[in-house]
Amino acid sequence: MPGGQAPGSGGLPRGEDAVNLESKVSLLGGLPLFEDFGPDQLRLVAFNCSTRKYGDRQMLHREGDAARSALIVYSGQIAVTRQRGKKIVDDGQIGPGGVLGEMALLVPTERASDARAMGDCEILEVPRAVFHRVLDEYPEIAQSLHGRLSGRFGAFLGDLQKVKSRFGALEEDGGGR
Secondary structure, eight states: OOOOBOTTOOOOGGGOOOOOHHHHHHHHHTSGGGTTOOHHHHHHHHHHSEEEEEOTTOEEEOTTOEEOEEEEEEEEEEEEEEEETTEEEEEEEEOTTOEEOGGGGTSOEEOSSEEEEEEEEEEEEEEHHHHHHHHHHOHHHHHHHHHHHHHHHHHHHHHHHHHHHHHHHHHHTTSOO
């Protein structure tokens, strides 16, 4: 398993630099989940997240693993797949700025898929405990985040209702035949 890399600690292959604090802040600040965070809060998260380097085809996590953090792709590509019976479902690739396990920042959950590096990549790992610490210290961020997530969830439920209505209409038509 790869270990975390402290900013500026070196030790990465091929002369690459570890992700510095300001690069982490910039990446986090560009993500919708962190849009309510100010510079100080972003620095707090960035300082407390670890940088991990993965080599080609190295597994980041497996479907069903406990998820205690979000993983943010800093560089490279991550292949995402799920096992359904004997079939492997390809859920695509996630590149720089992509997030795996966003819900793990909010609640205890399991990884919904396998994630494997496609070539060399660097990942920022943001622990749930760090995210909760910021929300505890800055309740106005928690309140704003709650409002945004509630809106997203409401929209999702509305979309589900539309799908349900379409299926109902198909059933009334005799399966659309």
